Structure formats: structure tokens, C-alpha cells
Amino acid sequence: MQGRVLGREGLPLCGRKRTAHALALHRESPQSTRETRAELCGLFMGTGRGVKGCAETRTAPGSIGGLLRPTWPAERLPRKGVERSGSKGEAGHESKRPKWGGCHRPGSGWTGLRGVSEASGAAGRGAAPPAAAKTWHPRPADAAPEPQLVFFGLSNQMVVAFKEENTIAFKHLFLKGYMDRMDDTYAVYTQSDVYDQITFAVNQYLQLRNTSVGNHAYENKGMEQSALTICQHFYRQGNICPGNDTFDIDPEIETECFFVEPDEPFHIGTLEENKLNLTLDFHRLLTVELQFKLKAINLQTIRHHELPDCYDFTLTITLDNKAHSGRIKISLDNDISIRECKDWHVSGSIQKNTHYMMIFDAFVILISLTSLILCLRSVIRGLQLQQEFVGFFLLHYKKEVSVSDRMEFVNGWYIMIIISDVLTVIGSILKMEIQAKSLTSYDVCSILLGTSTMLVWLGVIRYLGFFQKYNLLILTLQAALPNVIRFCCCAAMIYLGYCFCGWIVLGPYHDKFRSLNVVSECLFSLINGDDMFATFAKMQRKSYLVWLFSRIYLYSFISLFIYMILSLFIALITDTYETIKHYQQDGFPETELRTFISECKDLPNSGKYRLKDDTPVSIFCCCKK
Structure with missing residues (x-):
């Protein structure tokens, strides 16, 4: 029975029943404050040993929301110098609570909602009690998304690779004289080059069946x-008239379009043989756009036991003359x-493998939903317990509970797990739709599954x-985070x-x-000491004043930030590290909540806190709602 709070018949209490029991005791007995402390001590510290349990089991400091609540036995934490704020220590002197400069006090952390999370702890989610700090069991949803993410990552990689390779192939097919990595420098400078580029692209489009090595085809409309x-x-x-420094222009933009059918019998030759009847007025010209649609099938997925996808490519070749600088x-x-x-139709077992993957995805969704429900229940019970404690403290002590003490009732790990489970469920549903070929949102699905996996590893x-x-x-x-955020702002x-x-x-x-955006990336690289000399060397010297300013600008930025x-x-961070080491040696400061709990003098199982209407003992007590 150790580690449980007993009712009047000597039967264990758990969950909200323990909380209601603690608050009911205060109304029944003149010793209610002392009894409530004992009950809360057994409830929050995860042990039923009253003051002895509170004194011999210390918890690591946690953050607001209980994001970090690791525990360790008291023998690992020296008790020398640990005093209760607001009360006298054993030596009879008044204790002093150490201050924590500018951020959440390390002493505000404790084990958290042990009683209310016992049911969810059975599913591998609840935090381990102090006595079992060396034993932990990962929740099932931690490992379930990993194989799913690996399979989807490989599939998404094939999709992205197919898109990129087709784009490169189209650039070599339809852009005359194109070479790799010429995207920023590919341009023409004469009128004949412009016409040649247009006729070349049209010719390649008409001769696609004879030139392309891929399985590309025209789009059919009926x-x-x-x-x-x-x-x-x-x-x-x-x-x-640039020579006379005069111009007369109407900025209204007009558009002229005409179409070239793939089955047209004529061949488009040079500018002199131009059968497109295309005339460009380069003084007024802004852009020329060639747009067409092609189709393809990604067959490489068959080798990975997946059904192929059909792709629609909408290609747009743009000749940009908006600057009118002589460079298009x-x-x-x-x-x-x-x-x-x-x-x-695919011969073999690909369809069967797809069904197996969808069954596995459904299994992952089921586990994640179970985990989500358990964590939501624990968070809701924690909030209910918070309201009861706030009302109790206000009624009998006429004091408001601080925000940090309120947040001790909310387990931040559960919040993170809930977010992870929601993302996993949505991502798994999208993945099943993609496998069924009724959805193609690979990017959205990868973001959801990737983020959920990141939260699992966190x-x-x-x-x-x-x-x-x-x-x-x-x-x-954890302790340095608030100050770091302020500093970063x-x-x-x-x-x-x-x-x-x-x-x-x-x-x-x-x-x-x-x-x-590029400036921000450049400066961030300079902070990390990357590409400094190249940044200095690439500065143009056309204006000596700007060149001199660039030197002052770069030297001051690098010196200031580095x-x-x-x-x-x-x-x-170093100062916070030293402070935490000091607290581990001399003891962590305690909040009003922990001080209230630690003043318990009677054991919860001493026989003073028993109710007549307790139900018979059951091995499923801690699983009751």
C-alpha cells in the first residue's frame, strides 16, 4: 500500500477521488489544513509517506507547465542548506528563499500530477514516481511513427527527384544552348537570338516524340x-527616342496570343522562314511567354512496391524584357x-503491399488516438485539480496562487505529446489518401509527419x-530560456x-x-564565421563612398555580434549553469505550493484520514476514472 493514500476503511484512493478526499477533510475536521497538506503531499509527491516522504524525496526543478520534471532520490541531493521559505527551519532560524534573477525559479518544479495521471501512466505516458526513477517505459506512439516516416520519406524522395530531373530535362530540351547552373545568367542580347530561341522551343515541342528519351506526351483534350x-x-x-531624350508611352499593357497545334505539318525554320507570323516591337515589348502542357508517368516507384503516379507538367518559357536594358x-x-x-494494371504483389501499408497506418492512427485521449484526460484532470486548489487556498489563506504554482498542475510533456499525436493522426490519414491515389499533398503530409517525429524525439x-x-x-x-528569449529580442x-x-x-x-531575405542569410553566416572573405571581396568598387561604407558596415557588424x-x-547560459550546480549542491528554493505540502506532520496512512463510504479494494483502483 506504500505510495497510495488510504480512505477511512484503509482502502486506496486515487485520481480526482483523492483530491476530493483532501478537500473534504478540511471541511470536516479542525485539523483540516494539516490533513490537506498530508493528502496533497501524497498526491503530488507520488508517495504515501507524508512528511517523511516529502523530506526524503526531492524533485528536480521544472519549468512552467511541467515541461521538465525529472526526479531523483534524496540521497543524490544534499539537504544541507535546504530551508522552507516562510517557515522556521529545524534550527529555529528564519529561512530565506534564494532569488532567481529574471526567470522562472528553479525550485518551482516538482513531480507533478502523480495521482491524476496514474491511469494514463499505465499506457506508458505518465511520469515515473521517484522510487522508480531509474525505470521508464516509452509510450507505444513513440516508436510507431518511425517505420511509417521512413517509408513515406523514401516515397517522397522519389517524387521530388522525379520532379527535379524532369525540370532539368525540359530546360535542356526547350532552351537553346542551355547548360546546367545557368539559371541566373541565361539570357540573349540580339533580336535574332530572341527569334531563334522562340523557334527552337516550338520546333522541340513539335518534335517531342522523336527527341525526348523520357515517356513524355502531349496533353489530350477530348x-x-x-x-x-x-x-x-x-x-x-x-x-x-533615346537620342533626343524624348519618349511618348501609354503604360496600358496589351497581350497578343496565338496557338501552335502539335499535329501541324509545317516546320518552323529560321527568321527568314518564320511561318509563325510573329513580329516583336522590342521598344514596347515586356515579355514573351511560351506555355504548353506535357504528361508523364513515374515508373520508378514500381521497384519500391508502390503504384506509379501520373504527372501533369505545365511549362512556361519566359523571355523577360521588362528592364529594357539590352539583356533579355x-x-x-x-x-x-x-x-x-x-x-x-501491374502484375505481382504491389497492390497487396499497398494494403499492408494502409493497415499499418491505421494501426498507427489507433495508437496515437489512444495516447491522445489519455493525455487529454490527464490535462483536463490537472486543470480541475488546479481550480480546486486555487479555491482552497483563497478560501482558507486569503491568498492568490501565483501563476508559476498554477502551471505546476499542467504537465507540459502531455501538451507536447497531444500536439505530436494530432499531427501524427492527420499526417497518417493524408498518407493513406496518397497511397490510395486520391490525394497528392506530399509536402503537407511530410511536414506533419516530420514535425510529429521531431516532437517524439524531443x-x-x-x-x-x-x-x-x-x-x-x-x-x-530550461532555466536559461526566459533570459535567452529576452536577450534575443x-x-x-x-x-x-x-x-x-x-x-x-x-x-x-x-x-x-x-x-x-538574402541579406539576413548573409549576415547570419557572418555571425557564424562563414564566407567572410568572399563577402568582402565581392563588393564592387564602382563607388568609392559605398565601398568605404561597406567596410565600416561589415567590420562593425562582425565585431559587435561575434x-x-x-x-x-x-x-x-554559463551563469545559469553555475547557478544550477550551486542549487544541486545546496538545495533548490521552494515555492509556496511545495512549502505548503512539505509542512505535513501526519502520514496519509496514519488512520486519521478515512471515509466511511469507500468502495471495496480493487486491483483496478488506480485505473478507475
Whole structure:
């Protein structure tokens, strides 16, 4: 019976019944405050040994919400110097509560809702009691998504690789003279090159069956194949005379389009043989777009026992003359959509393997839903217990319970597990839809499953906290987090100032400062000491004033962030680490809640706290709701 609170008949109490029992005792007896302390001590500390249990079992400091609540036996924590704030110690002197500078006090952590989470602990979710701190059992949902994620990751990798390889193939097929990694520099500079590029792309489209080595085909619209569309966008009216420094232009944009059918018999030759009847006014021209649709089937999935997908490629070749600088940039954009093939047949056991995977996904969903329900129940019971304790404290002590003490009733691990389970369930449903070829949201599914797996692995930190060496590092990160967030908010203001300044001043002269996003990436790399010399060397010297400003800008940023801000950042964590080590040696400060519980003088099973209406003893007591 050790570790349980007993009713008046000597029978164990658990869950909300223990809480109601504790509060009822206060109303029945003049010794209610002392009895309530004993009941809460047995409830929260996970032991039924009253003051002795509270004194001999210490808990690691936790954060708001109970995110980190590892426990260890008292013999690992020296009791020298541990005093109760607000009461006199055994030596008769008034205790002093150590202060925690600027962040949540380390002493605010404790074991958490032992009683209310016993049922969910049976499922592997509940935190282990102090006596069993060395034994832990991972919940089933921790391991279940891993094989599922591996299979989906391999499938998603094949899909992405097929998309990228087709895009590269299309660039080589339809862009004249294209070479790899020419996306930023591929352009034409003469009128004849523009016409040659257009006629080359049209010719390649018409001869696709004879030139492409892939299984590409035209899109069918009924009995006919879709046509290639050529559109030019230009100003409605324009008379530009740079020699006289005069111009007359109407900024209204007009569009002209015509179509080329795949089955047209004629061959499009050079500019002189141009049968497209295409005339471009380069003074008014903005863009020329060639758009067409192709189809393909990804057959490589068969080797991995998956059904193939059918792909629709919407290709757009753009000749951009918006700058009118004498350089027309050329780009190819590939908009890809995946859908279920209409009529297919694959010999072998691929269909059977797909059914097995869907059964496994359904099993993962079932486990995650079970875990989700248990954790939701524990969180709800914790909130109910919080309300009861707040009302009790306000009624009998006329004091408001602090926010940190309130959050001790909410287990942050359960919140994280709930989020992980929700993401796993939604991601698994999407994965089943993808396997059934009724959905193609690979990216959404991968984000959901990947995030849920990340949260599962973060949950492993909870079990590492049962070991004192690992627990020291975990508590350091936990205690330093509030100050680190405040520090980062201040540093972010300086960082954003440098970002905007670099973008405005250096953007026209440096490739790494052309956009705000690129500037942020460049500066973050400089903070980590990456690519410093190249950043200095690539600065153009066309303007000596801007070049001099760039030197002052870069030197000041690097010196400020590396030598000052990063050093202060490290000092924050180091100071927190030393403080945690000091608390582990001399004892952690206690909150009002723990102080209230630790003042218990009678054992919960001493016979003073028994009710007449207790039900008979049952081996399923702790599983009752």
C-alpha cells in the first residue's frame, strides 16, 4: 500500500477521488489544513509517506507547465542548506528563499500530477514516481511513427527527384544552348537570338516524340491534343527616342496570343522562314511567354512496391524584357501536379503491399488516438485539480496562487505529446489518401509527419532527466530560456537594423545584399564565421563612398555580434549553469505550493484520514476514472 493514500476503511484512493478526499477533510475536521497538506503531499509527491516522504524525496526543478520534471532520490541531493521559505527551519532560524534573477525559479518544479495521471501512466505516458526513477517505459506512439516516416520519406524522395530531373530535362530540351547552373545568367542580347530561341522551343515541342528519351506526351483534350500558346505582352503605344531624350508611352499593357497545334505539318525554320507570323516591337515589348502542357508517368516507384503516379507538367518559357536594358533574361518554370492514373494494371504483389501499408497506418492512427485521449484526460484532470486548489487556498489563506504554482498542475510533456499525436493522426490519414491515389499533398503530409517525429524525439529528453548528469544540462537550458528569449529580442532589433541598412545601401553593388531575405542569410553566416572573405571581396568598387561604407558596415557588424553579443549570449547560459550546480549542491528554493505540502506532520496512512463510504479494494483502483 506504500505510495497510495488510504480512505477511512484503509482502502486506496486515487485520481480526482483523492483530491476530493483532501478537500473534504478540511471541511470536516479542525485539523483540516494539516490533513490537506498530508493528502496533497501524497498526491503530488507520488508517495504515501507524508512528511517523511516529502523530506526524503526531492524533485528536480521544472519549468512552467511541467515541461521538465525529472526526479531523483534524496540521497543524490544534499539537504544541507535546504530551508522552507516562510517557515522556521529545524534550527529555529528564519529561512530565506534564494532569488532567481529574471526567470522562472528553479525550485518551482516538482513531480507533478502523480495521482491524476496514474491511469494514463499505465499506457506508458505518465511520469515515473521517484522510487522508480531509474525505470521508464516509452509510450507505444513513440516508436510507431518511425517505420511509417521512413517509408513515406523514401516515397517522397522519389517524387521530388522525379520532379527535379524532369525540370532539368525540359530546360535542356526547350532552351537553346542551355547548360546546367545557368539559371541566373541565361539570357540573349540580339533580336535574332530572341527569334531563334522562340523557334527552337516550338520546333522541340513539335518534335517531342522523336527527341525526348523520357515517356513524355502531349496533353489530350477530348480527341485533340493541347496546343502550345505564344503570348507577347507590350505597352499599348510607345514612341521612344533615346537620342533626343524624348519618349511618348501609354503604360496600358496589351497581350497578343496565338496557338501552335502539335499535329501541324509545317516546320518552323529560321527568321527568314518564320511561318509563325510573329513580329516583336522590342521598344514596347515586356515579355514573351511560351506555355504548353506535357504528361508523364513515374515508373520508378514500381521497384519500391508502390503504384506509379501520373504527372501533369505545365511549362512556361519566359523571355523577360521588362528592364529594357539590352539583356533579355530567359527562364523555364515547371508547374507540376500529381494525380491518379485512369487505367492501370501491374502484375505481382504491389497492390497487396499497398494494403499492408494502409493497415499499418491505421494501426498507427489507433495508437496515437489512444495516447491522445489519455493525455487529454490527464490535462483536463490537472486543470480541475488546479481550480480546486486555487479555491482552497483563497478560501482558507486569503491568498492568490501565483501563476508559476498554477502551471505546476499542467504537465507540459502531455501538451507536447497531444500536439505530436494530432499531427501524427492527420499526417497518417493524408498518407493513406496518397497511397490510395486520391490525394497528392506530399509536402503537407511530410511536414506533419516530420514535425510529429521531431516532437517524439524531443520527448526523449524527459527520460534523460532521470539521470543527474543529463538533468543538469536539461535544467540549464530550461532555466536559461526566459533570459535567452529576452536577450534575443534585444539582439534582433540590432540585427534587423543592419539587415535593412545593408539591403538599401549595398544591394545595388553586392549579390549577397540584393533582397532582404538574402541579406539576413548573409549576415547570419557572418555571425557564424562563414564566407567572410568572399563577402568582402565581392563588393564592387564602382563607388568609392559605398565601398568605404561597406567596410565600416561589415567590420562593425562582425565585431559587435561575434565579440560582444555572442559572448554575452554564452555568458547567460554559463551563469545559469553555475547557478544550477550551486542549487544541486545546496538545495533548490521552494515555492509556496511545495512549502505548503512539505509542512505535513501526519502520514496519509496514519488512520486519521478515512471515509466511511469507500468502495471495496480493487486491483483496478488506480485505473478507475
